[in-house]
Amino acid sequence: MTDTQPQSGGTDARPVLVVDFGAQYAQLIARRVREANVYSEVVPHTWTTEQILERDPAAVILSGGPSSVYADGAPTVDPSLFDAGVPVLGICYGFQAMAQALGGTVAQTGQREYGGTHVEVPESGVLLTGSPTEQSVWMSHGDAVHEAPDGFHVLATSAGSPVAAFEDRDRRLFGMQWHPEVKHSPLGQHALENFLYRGAGLRPDWTPGNVVAEQVDRIRAQVGDGRVICALSGGVDSAVAAALVQRAVGDQLTCVFVDHGLLRQGEPEQVERDFVAATGVVLKVVDAREQFLGALAGVTDPEEKRKIIGREFIRVFEQAAREVVAESGAHGEEVRFLVQGTLYPDVVESGGGEGAANIKSHHNVGGLPDDLQFELVEPLRTLFKDEVRAVGLELGLPDAIVWRQPFPGPGLGIxxxxxxxxxxxxxxxxxxxxxxxxxxxxxxxxxxxxxxxxxxxxxxxxxxxxxxxxxxxxxxxxxxxxxxxxxxxxxxxxxxxxxxxxxxxxxxxxxxxxxxxxxxxxxxxxxxxx
CATH class of the missing domain: 3.30.300.10 (GMP Synthetase; Chain A, domain 3)
Structure with missing residues (x-):
């Protein structure tokens, strides 16, 4: 949930922006869009219409949320968004916010709907094309849309929702009261894909192969002929990031593996055996066990541990960078770039952007020191873990690396x-x-x-x-x-x-x-x- 596009971890694809109104499912909506092979990002509801349009979105999805649209201080949607020519889908709270902003009526019905709910579909329209006239969906609301705005066709109704779905096909505006992103709505993914493909006219072309090609181009543009080191932990994230960078810049990359004493049994040997064998990358191993244990002595607070580990990582890499230059004979040539396997969940949990809570500092996001000497290369910054695995397979990495269980960067220290x-x-x-x-x-x-x-x-x-x-x-x-x-x-x-x-x-x-x-x-x- 970032305020600006990451320098090296973004994508050239026009995003579907999921506007988060405080929903527990906002990230899940973004995931479902990506499962339809369309790129998506989550942004906070505090973004203005101008900020949203600056991202040149292919479409916008308004998420659910815990508020009532008519309550004092409740998040609202600027009606100008709906006049911008961008396809919009409202879900649950986002559906109600859209209805209210465009002149519809939202109120309590006295009949809350939570969990599995039966809906009638008198008119399928674009959004519900291919849906049966009756279906089970997953609801979670106490308010409902009673009257649709002018120009909208009502597509579905339920006992507690006089208007459970609607659309204005000409303006490419759509909405539904239920949650299509959860598996408890069996036809939910079908409805989302109707919006993406039929309503917004998007193509399912965001694939692992395209991600690899796009990131290789990005890395080359960022790095040029500069020297690069990669923080290789042996986990799937850093391995895939390293393989991407190697494909982009070849022997400009040196991978640095730090044995900080916080690894699991057999991991140092596994890194040297499996990753080097699979990629042929140049690997430098640094024994920093005493340095890390000394820095962590007496520390019990988890946030302090994470920050110490992040700081010591960077200090080790700064020294390793100097040694890489010395060992290569390239005196005076600095290593400017550091590759990290930062993922989208790392950014979100570390409070990466307005509206995101800082749940915990990931060593490679919130735990980095202020005086960082490197420019970061983070080709996986917009990806979820399963997407990283797909990219790893696309790059030809072996299953032993791609399907390795996730292991935190701070290791056993946390x-x-x-x-x-x-x-x-x-x-x-x-x-x-x-x-x-x-x-x-x-x-x-x-x-x-x-x-x-x-x-x-x-x-x-x-x-x-x-x-x-x-x-x-x-x-x-x-x-x-x-x-x-x-x-x-x-x-x-x-x-x-x-x-x-x-x-x-x-x-x-x-x-x-x-x-x-x-x-x-x-x-x-x-x-x-x-």
């Missing part, structure tokens, strides 16, 4: 609740390795998005092992399912797999005597504990 020490890292690494091994053995690598193992380092619990009393640490298993990390649900891992996990961890990691399961969705919880 999976230790309390101070980060070498002893605690070793303990957590052992427990994490067991969890990953058992999930792989059970064939759950594609089902479980990721399974953070969290060490409650400052908590101890009484146990009994070998007929004796123990006073050990608990660890938390956090298996989740997700499409893009914007939302997540806890994974229903089979009990027998959980039992093996618990038995092995408590048997093989002596300092751990209790294994617990986190069954919180996102929201309200984030995937990582810190």
């Amino acid at each position: 999976r230790i609740i309390g101070e980060v020490t070498g002893e605690r890292l070793d303990l957590l690494r052992a427990a994490d390795a067991i969890a990953r091994e058992e999930l792989t053995r059970a064939g759950l690598d594609r089902t479980v998005w990721q399974c953070p193992v969290v060490l409650l380092a400052d908590v101890r619990s009484v146990g009994v092992q070998g007929d004796g009393r123990t006073y050990g640490h608990p660890v938390v298993l956090r298996p989740v399912t997700s499409e893009d990390a914007m939302t997540a649900d806890w994974a229903r891992v089979p009990y027998e797999v959980l039992a093996r996990l618990s038995t092995r961890i408590t048997n093989e990691v002596p300092e751990v005597n209790r294994v617990v399961l986190d069954v919180t969705s996102k929201p309200p919880g984030t995937i990582e504990w810190e």
